[in-house]
Amino acid sequence: MEKVIEAVDMTKKFGSFVANDSLTFNVGRGEIFGLLGANGAGKTTAIRIMCGLLRPTSGKITVAGMNVYRQAERIKRRIGYMSQSFSLYEDLTILENIRFYGGIYGLPERVIRRKSQELAEKLDFWRIRNSLIGSLPPGWKQKLSFSIAVMHRPDIVFLDEPTSGVDPDTRRQFWDLIYETAAEGITVFVTTHYMDEAEYCERVCIMADGRIEATGSPADLKELYGAGSIDDVFVKIARPPRG
């Protein structure tokens, strides 16, 4: 399978603190790849390095076939990013947010208009297209934020804890959206601390204290650790029985 992300010994130190300790992993095109771990395990640091927000201390990392040290600006054109806070402007309307983000990715006017209509149909928001984002429920913002992040058809979309703060039902709907996107050939790289969500991923990495502890499909990992769920796997990795 073609690799869209390859990281070899990716390391990031903040002073003496090692946030990412020699991470090695790769992600194939169209894959849904999950980076799992508790808060502070180093997931956000890893995602920020791949998006060009942080410079790695060492390691060989390529994203969409480009080197993160030298081609960060070109990488930015080929990726999408959705942050934990959804990154929508609360005082702008749905359409204005779409137009703005479409604009900064350089989409032509008519493409933005077409995309707005497609999205309106898909997410069923035409009726409230001129409502301010601030007035929408979190589930709505989440779906819209994701749709905007993939509007410019990136090779990879990075989702940093996209499901925090929404109810389980909305989370399921959100994952349907992720599946559709992956089926269109867009690679999805997602971080989460909800272990049950790992089951939705095709492959996962489990991180603890800045290191990768296990990599594989959820089924393989469960078998390897003899666990009933990814949650159990995580418990065995993060808190190994002592003595």
Next chain:
Amino acid sequence: MKRFAGFVIKEFLHIFRDYRTMVILFGIPVAQILIFGFVITNEIRDVDLAVLDMSRDEETRGITERVEASGYFTIQKRLESPGEIEAVLRSGTARAVIVFGQRFAERLPGEDKAQIQIVADASDPNTATLVTNYLNAIFTSYEMELVKPSPVPHLIETQERMVYNPNMEGVYMFVPGTMAMILMLICAMMTSITIAREKETGTMETLLVSPLRPFQIIAGKITPYIVLSFINAITILLLSYFVFGLPVHGSLVLLLAQCLLYTVMALSLGILISTVSNNQVTAMMISMFTLMIPTILLSGFIYPVENMPPLLQWLSYIMPPRYFIEIIKNIMIKGTGILFVWQQTLVIAAMTVVFVGASVLNFKVRLE
């Protein structure tokens, strides 16, 4: 370029949707110029006085009439005995009391000088000084008329001529100062807040991951503020011209160009502040304490720089508004050209470069 235009449009939407921002942008400048125009003034008008006349002759009546006719004073009360002086001042019925000594007219021509005492309420020292100066001037002119027929010529005759501001009007002083303060407030504070807001809500991260370069993000954020500040500068000039009659003697083009330069300097300072603050409250606090208060106190806006202790005078050298006020006063009031203000212009330009440089460095460091 199209990306940039989209960014600027979005920024304008933020401004127009937030009524608080709109009030700060357009309400405060107008309100401030009007308030300063009507309230802060060195002129006095209709100050309440009381008179204790122990002679009650034609001369004391003549002087009292002259005082009343000047337009600066109203005589509120005529006192009967020195014991009442304290009471009228204490109650605020009068800001000052004129006391004519006994046998005033009688003593006037003689060796034995006629006496007038002014008792002023100095709890407000500025007004007290003004009142005594104005009264003295009235007494002196009355005296001059009296001695005119006398054969003794005056040896020294003082002729006063106030240049650049012949009527000594307060607007000449406060318009440049208010302009310096308002442009600083809007540009520096508003840009630092708007950038801090993107950080606070997490949208800055998304912008940094996008193909927009950091300088495009910054330029996109400040462009609307440059436009609005410029509109503000013009509004202030129009207001001071039409409401207070302050003329622009120098080149209007030069004046507007200087406003633009100062605006850009203030914006770069705002960007620098935003690089060290992660939320809107911090940005506002830093702006308030490092910009607003020094601008008002140390720029020579209200208190002359020459009268400050040496340490504060040194401090005032690093206050950008100080130079701007000098420039504006020169162009507007004295009508001088760039030849007279190139040094101050250079200082502001240099400050801009330093602030932009420091912001870029700071921005990069924080990204690491």
